[in-house]
Structures are given as structure tokens and as C-alpha cells.
Amino acid sequence: DAGVTQSPTHLIKTRGQQVTLRCSPKSGHDTVSWYQQALGQGPQFIFQYYEEEERQRGNFPDRFSGHQFPNYSSELNVNALLLGDSALYLCASSQPGQVIFGELFFGEGSRLTVL
């Protein structure tokens, strides 16, 4: 049973560029959440996708956007990259009907470095 998979695992960008990160949820899961984890900090909620819609958004600027596809996979896009966007980006999925309880299963993350 494949877990949550993310790609790419590492990437380096320069300020002002754009990046797209991808996520496939755990088999049987229909909800995808994205979190940003800066060094030495806990993960911070970016947004959650369910039924191809952004269901909830955290305190992140509009430069952060996303998408969910019919197969439940998801993308996170970040435009006009800033140095402060350097972080580990985590995708997490939830079982149908379980998201209300908050139990999340994380992928290995995409480590973004902005120079």
C-alpha cells in the first residue's frame, strides 16, 4: 500500500521564480492538505483540498495556490519566490470521513531552497 508520495524531493530556485510541487495521497484517501515547515519550526497549514476545491486556507499570501485533480492528487504552486519561502513543504492526506478528527499522514516532503 503506497503512502503519500511527493515530488520533487529537493529543488533549488532563485528569487522571483515559480515552483510547482506535486503530491499523490495515500490509497483510499480523498483529502489533501499542504503544510510549510521552516527550519526549527512546526508545520504551518497552507490549505486543504477536497473534491477538487480549496476547502480551507491558512495565513499564506495569494502567491501560494493549489489544485486537486479528479484522482485526488494535488499540486502546490508558489509564484514570485522569496528567500523566506525556503522550507520543507509537506503534503498530508486523510481518509474519507476522518478529516474531521484531524488524523494526517504525511509524505516525505519537498525541500525548497530559494537563493
Place this chain on the structure above:
Amino acid sequence: QKEVEQNSGPLSVPEGAIASLNCTYSDRVSQSFFWYRQYSGKSPELIMSIYSNGDKEDGRFTAQLNKASQYVSLLIRDSQPSDSATYLCAVRLSNSGYALNFGKGTSLLVTP
């Protein structure tokens, strides 16, 4: 007051001892509480969830929840060097919808 607070550590315990990790949260009506383990350079791994007051045991791990005191803890019995990691407390606060609020994590070092 930060919404979820943890002592950053490091907490150092000898092999075989009990490690006690603590977390406080701001919202008295929160319903869902989680402990994640994160090894250096890796992603968080769910190790315990607890939803009601009292203790919940799973192997060497025990989660303790006291909603009146807004306090959740994780005990690791017979600590092993492989338990050395950062432990993240996560709470689904009543005003956070579907989002989990994480503490900064406590670094645990188990010494042989």
C-alpha cells in the same frame, strides 16, 4: 499565548528510562490531539492520537490528556536510542477548522 506550546529541549534521557514530553494548548474546547515523531531531515510520522481525557497506551507509548488543564503529554517507556527525534504535538483547535496547529517540537536524545 501561542496556541500550541512545547519545550524545545533538548531533553536527554538514558537508555531504558522514561521520557516525558509535554504540550499545552490555548483552546479549552479542542477535541483532537496528536503526537508526531520527526527524525532529522524526514517528515512527521503519526505515533499517537487521543480524543478524550485520560491515558491511551500503545506499546511503549502512552498519551495523557487533561482538557481541564489544557495539557497533553507523551510518555515513552524503556527509551531506546532509536527514539531520538523531534516530537511534535498537534492540536485541532476549535477555531482552526480542518487545520492542525503544531508546536515547535521537543528534541529528544536517548543516550546509550
